[in-house]
Amino acid sequence: MPYWMKSLWLPFLFIASVQAAPLQKIFTDWQITCNNLNYCVARNIPGDNGLVMSLSRYAGVNDRPLLRIDYGNRYTGDLKGAALQDNLLLDQQRLRPDFKHWTVEPHHLVTAHPIAIDEFLTQIIDADNIQITWRPQSTISLHGLKAALLLMDDIQGRVGSLSAWVKRGSRSVWDVPPEPAAPLMRLPGRPAAPLTREETTGLIDYGTWRVNADECSLDPMRREVSVAPLTDSKALLLVSCEMGAYNMIDLAFEVTRSQPWQSRRLTLSLPFASPGRNDRQLEIINAEYDAANAQLYTYAKGRGLGDCGIATRWQFNGQEFALAEYAEEGTCDAWHGSDDWPTLWVSQRPSPP
Template identity: 80%
Template sequence: MSYWMKSLFLLPFLLVASVHAAPLQKTFSDWQITCNNLNFCVARNIPGDNGLVMSLSRHAGGNDRPLLRIDYGNRYTGELAGGPLKDNLLLDQQRLKPDLKHWSVEPHHLATAHMISIDEFLAQVLDADNIQLTYRPQATISLHGLKAALLLMDELQGRVNGMSAWIKRGDRAAVDVPPEPEAPQMRTPGQPPTPLTRDETTGLIDFGTWRVNADECSLDPMRREVSVAPLSDEKALLLVSCEMGAYNVIDLAFEVTRSLPYVARGLTLTLPFVPPNHGDKQMELVNAEYDASRSELLTFSKGRGLGDCGNATRWQFDGREFVLAEYAEESTCDAWHGSDDWPTLWVSQRASEETVDAGAAAK
């Protein structure tokens, strides 16, 4: 079968994949790659606790905005001593001197978004074993797994056998790639709900305390905490701490009427995908916080006390249910970055007023 016939058979699959991108986080030897629901991917070497990390990121579609970075040190390590990277990098024990004409050059940080410069650098390093610092040999970037991670990135973004591919490059035009999937639109319930009165708060907390005593929670009743916030002018969100670990608290959530007689409905969070290292789409409320002014529920699960790994989510209440707005996860506990820099597996955008009005009119 000719290449063009194969391409015709492959094209529908690529178009479907571009519309329904499945998030993933995988490890290939010493490299981790994460791709979100828009097929934006970022790959980095692991572990990063030796202080030296190389990362490559790229968006899907023709406007790919690639970025290659080499960083020595982060917020966990603080400022590290030593000479500038541009003069002190070795590639397989030989001096590495990339052409830095189109790079941003700082003493311990190198970065470029210039496609030709990225291609030239990858051509130098793809088949090598490692990059390391002259003055700190243990600060090493293993290159084992880089090629496999970038090949997966090319495949997910539909670049294989095209001129924009990083690994399996071909003759297909660089712009001949599936478009970037559209981000889900998040609808808000409109005006923030009326704040709870003191009597409402007291009554709901008393009810929550009674309700928790009827549930199976490992946390001692005397140590349980109950918090309430307005969901709407008629209903409130009740959060009850149920289990506690060294640095995580698991909550139960209920939607409760704001007036007597109280009617409660248990709430569950269901993800639109199965996250890495998880068995299903059900999400526990870990270290949950609710911002009534924005109708947003936040969770933050630490993989360990340092807070350098775990997952963080943001859920939007749309007037009926909580819908996932953002999900970030770092599976590797290597003191490289905090939750604000964890790679995303799901992103969304807030619907404009025009979009919301059009949707309401259609109903």
């Protein structure tokens, strides 16, 4: 029996896979993020010096590892300088990996080859830093890399196996827990009927003037109100209630589509505790609703640049909103935008009939 299976036997119960709690954690100069499927990605921080190395890996046997070194990103654009391939230093000495199984571009080095990744990690894992010969201030600190990869191995059940990146042992590469199944989203039975002009006008008026001032501090004349159909009898009302420099805090209500208006405050509850917080209630910020797909989006910027923060997507299932996707970048270092933030929660949609 595989080692990981033995650890999962309980009286009268067998657990098919191990699902760790989503996390985002920093070890010195490395940040690691793992989601509900035990997919993990680690990168050096901060990335605002232009040079970043990242490693990602899926859980299970089909781990699809990926290692990349990038100089420049969407914020910096193309940077000047010689090719990375011939100009890397490891602790002030020339670093010359075997690039046979790498995709080599002037400022981007990428490999998904397991042996190439193992060989590269063996070279660098106990070193201090990687630099560029012609721009020494662009540095990849390696302090914290080993701890981040050890945590990744631990979450994916690889410690003591031949597939571990840090504490490798004699267990077979096949002897690892499978990837947990992604939560299956439940969709509404059918699309809600579009709002009529009268319904829209009445609901916007209700949201602008009749929402309790104790709940919404923004002056009614400055509120932004949007309405969309949830069901044939209920609508979603989004009211902007507090304005910041780059974020708008919204209140969400489920409201009847006909008078007399009856509303119920909606809250969004996470299925896990997000990094650094104990409260599972998510504040609704910069919300947008896609009525065609019955999905609610939130986007909380950590700063005006939009390089850090929290982005979520929620699926309305006919009764409530369930979390479909949660991405967070806790490090504000001008490395990537919200489309590339690491995920802590993912799901799958039902297959078409």
